[in-house]
Amino acid sequence: MYDIAIIGAGPAGLTAAVYAGRAGKSVLLFEGGAFGGQVTFSPKIENVPGFVSVSGAELADKLVEQALAHGADIEAETVEALEKTDTGFALTTAGGERYESRAVIIAAGVKHRLLGLENEERLIGNGISFCAVCDGAFYEGGTVAVIGGGNSALQEAVLLSSLCKKVIVVQNLSVLTGEKTLQDEILAKSNVELLTNTVVKELEGEDSLAAITVENTQTGERQRIALDGMFTAIGLEPQNGIYEAFAELEGGYISAGEDCATKTPGLFAAGDCRTKSVRQIATAAADGAVAALAACAYVDKCKS
Numbered sequence: 001m002y003d004i005a006i007i008g009a010g011p012a013g014l015t016a017a018v019y020a021g022r023a024g025k026s027v028l029l030f031e032g033g034a035f036g037g038q039v040t041f042s043p044k045i046e047n048v049p050g051f052v053s054v055s056g057a058e059l060a061d062k063l064v065e066q067a068l069a070h071g072a073d074i075e076a077e078t079v080e081a082l083e084k085t086d087t088g089f090a091l092t093t094a095g096g097e098r099y100e101s102r103a104v105i106i107a108a109g110v111k112h113r114l115l116g117l118e119n120e121e122r123l124i125g126n127g128i129s130f131c132a133v134c135d136g137a138f139y140e141g142g143t144v145a146v147i148g149g150g151n152s153a154l155q156e157a158v159l160l161s162s163l164c165k166k167v168i169v170v171q172n173l174s175v176l177t178g179e180k181t182l183q184d185e186i187l188a189k190s191n192v193e194l195l196t197n198t199v200v201k202e203l204e205g206e207d208s209l210a211a212i213t214v215e216n217t218q219t220g221e222r223q224r225i226a227l228d229g230m231f232t233a234i235g236l237e238p239q240n241g242i243y244e245a246f247a248e249l250e251g252g253y254i255s256a257g258e259d260c261a262t263k264t265p266g267l268f269a270a271g272d273c274r275t276k277s278v279r280q281i282a283t284a285a286a287d288g289a290v291a292a293l294a295a296c297a298y299v300d301k302c303k304s
């Protein structure tokens, strides 16, 4: 039996592995996708403490190296089920293996909803972004599109309008659905163009996004728009359904505060998967540290 199992090897899970390993605990880390999590989509990151600029791939490699250096065992497996046992928790993977641990840290992150278009996955991080705070500066002086019309999309558009020459907001509905104040702010900007009743039909670009083709859903009219970048803000998809028996969910996110504790003793949630307002690498790593130290204290209590 492991002391601590960690689900997800993004910045939260990998930081948790470092802290728990350094505290002398046995750690098993599961990753069902790319080691490093969402950062692997980002070619250039400029707001991680200690790095003026680092690629997502390099950061992911360093995080994994650090977790391994502190003794974490790693399984490239998706956890499909979590159960409570007399001594802690049991985790079953997609491959059918069953592992036990005294405490569990869920660091499962979040997935950005995609448009479902050809070339989309290939162009993520190469002209397609989900985060103006993270990537807006790379498009300074350029033309970008923001896809979506809710609060997130309008916040992205406000930020981008202060950096870019032109921002085109593409909304599939006839109206924007974000807060009135944000709508007013956007509509007052001279460098923002709003296309309602409009959907993106095609993405063009070899090494990076070069243009999109949009279609008016009322008239069927299509237009090709040359772009430097596109920010998709049509929602996030937390992957937390399997934890529902042991952790409350709010809008799909695991309900946990700054202490990362869930309603079940020994079960913690860290990073983008929990309820929080800022989802960034620094805040995910901070959660990883907090959750790991809390899990260590829980394990010590169980053993004493």
Ligand SMILES: Cc1cc2nc3c(=O)[nH]c(=O)nc-3n(C[C@H](O)[C@H](O)[C@H](O)COP(=O)(O)OP(=O)(O)OC[C@H]3O[C@@H](n4cnc5c(N)ncnc54)[C@H](O)[C@@H]3O)c2cc1C
Pocket (backbone or CB within 6 Å): 007, 008, 009, 010, 011, 012, 013, 030, 031, 032, 033, 034, 035, 036, 037, 038, 039, 041, 042, 044, 045, 046, 047, 048, 077, 078, 079, 080, 107, 108, 109, 110, 112, 124, 125, 128, 129, 130, 131, 133, 134, 135, 239, 270, 271, 272, 273, 279, 280, 281, 282, 284
């Ligand atoms: C394109 C892009 C650019 C970004 N740029 C920046 C930036 O410049 N600066 C910044 O601070 N932030 C940036 N972010 C946001 C940042 O990457 C996230 O806030 C951060 O990665 C969250 O870390 P996390 O560990 O909580 O989750 P994630 O990074 O999402 O990692 C969670 C991991 O858990 C795995 N997982 C989920 N469920 C299971 C399961 N059941 N079994 C096994 N594994 C599972 C997933 O495969 C994933 O690898 C960017 C995000 C994107 C998408």
